[in-house]
Amino acid sequence: MEEALIRVKDLCKIYNPGENEVRALDHINLEIDKGEFVAIIGQSGSGKSTFMNMLGCLDVPTSGEYFLNGTDVSTMEDNELSEVRNREIGFIFQGFNLISNLTAIENVELPLVYRGVDRKTRHKLAVESLTMVGLEKRMDHKPNEMSGGQQQRVAIARALAAQPPVILADEPTGNLDSASSKEILEILKSMHKQGKTVILITHDNGIAAQARRVVRIIDGKIESDFINENYGKEEYVKNQLDA
């Protein structure tokens, strides 16, 4: 059997260990295969943000294992985690998180700069991914010269340019109006269609309902994990997994 892209086993994150300890994540077990479109849903305080930090290798668990693309990343050092984030994960944040004094294309090139990709290749990849999100005419604009929707598309282009196996979107539509939200969700769906693994973290049921698979987190535990039957009929479901 092929190894899952993401395999989380007994993952715990405990803040303030001792008397006032907070169990943000409490023995989470989850597998996500290559090519899935998963929504992780939970209210604020449910631990979904902590879980997203773990999945994104921004933070290390207190205990448990996390295999990403076959390697155990739960015990890695800072610099190794940076390397993993750079190669394996494309982030899309709620607040876009673009660097304000860089142009769109410079922002998109940034992960490739840290990977050490040469300038020509970098430029080519950045242009490709900006074109993919329909911003080929705005490449030299700075973030503050663009609308929220456009900024988020730049962020998506940035996540795509590095060609990571996992796209991790944390409330990507949280700061956007409904029209832009729809656009962004369409882009995420099309990325899924192209074979990317997309993990969408949200508190919004309506948005979660757009995903193929929905994982609900309550109080640091997985409460439910089901396949969304209403997901686009033409979608070919490769790997179904039960909780």
Added chain:
Amino acid sequence: MSNLYEYIKMAVHNIMANKGRSFLTMLGIIIGIASVIAIVSIGEGTKNQMNSEIDDIGGGQIAISMSSDAQTAEEYITADDVEAVRELDGIEGVNVSDSYDGETTTGKGNFTLMVTGEGPDAKLLNNATMKHGVYFGENEVQEGKNVCVLSDSDAKRLFGTDDVVGMSLDVNCYGLTKSLRICGVTTQKENGTFVSYTYEGMPVTVNVPYTTMNEFTGTSDYFFSMSIQADKSLDSQSIADKVVNLLEKRHQCSGEDYFQVQSFQDIMSSMNQMLDMVTAFISFVAGISLLVGGIGVMNIMLVSVTERTREIGIRKSLGAKTSSIMLQFLAEAAILTVIGGLIGIVLGVIGGYAICSIISSSMGMIITPGISLKTIMAATLFSCAVGVFFGIYPAKKAAKLSPIEALRRN
């Protein structure tokens, strides 16, 4: 580290994005470096000017004097000694010079005189240029002729004119009055910057052959000191040693230290030492301002790290390593100080020239700032070092931020 170019680019980008603040940050460094360069170059310039002036007057001069331990006349320098020293290699001339008080009366009134008996090389040793007539030489000294030499300004004081060659001067000294023929008038040295003196009431100097002087005093050829003009290109110290050896041999008093040496080289080096100390002290003070400038850079970088916490978080989430962030901030601090240093060097050089020209025009002397490559290299290196040193702490602080902490802050 292959990405160094990228980090430098990022740093330049950030500096350009905050031009005003970057300039203010650099200001401390600019002022520090500029003042160090200006002070050092003015100091060097002054030293060079002093050296060349002193060298013109007394370069290669060595003075030999009797120590007070020498008691008997047998140890005093004799005219034969003078002749023997004159024969040594590397010696261009030897003079003896003993002065006695005297007086004279001319149409202009009574004057106090300083009558100085001198040897055959007096003209050379006094570095004299003749305005009228000639200086007395070997013949006059040997024959004890009644001649004398005045300076043009002293001639004017005595007679109201400097065209006095051939006139006679009645000199009273040691109770004896002699009529001396004025054989030459020297040009009083232009007042140099550092070596000059003439004032009213100063005795009039009358130079006479020492043999003539002996007739006044009644003593014969003993001298307490002699001055030697050595070849300027040779080491005065070794020539002085040779002279002392010769004198000690002639007087059979080796190792008694009766003959004491002072050369212009000594005077010059002690003066230079003093000036170097002054320059070093002022540079030290200027260096403190450079230190303060460096701390200013550190402060701004620290503020910048706090301000850009989110940017650091974003960069880290995209895969920037600790070293990448560190290098980016370090490059920023270093570039700020290096640019500041370069501007400071330019301003320092301009400032050095400006101050020197003010001094030159207001005090009537010419000082060219001595700007050496060494000074500039040292200033550049120092400003780089300041940048890196004061950049390390903020850069470390930036690099250590955890990405989630950094992203959470807004």
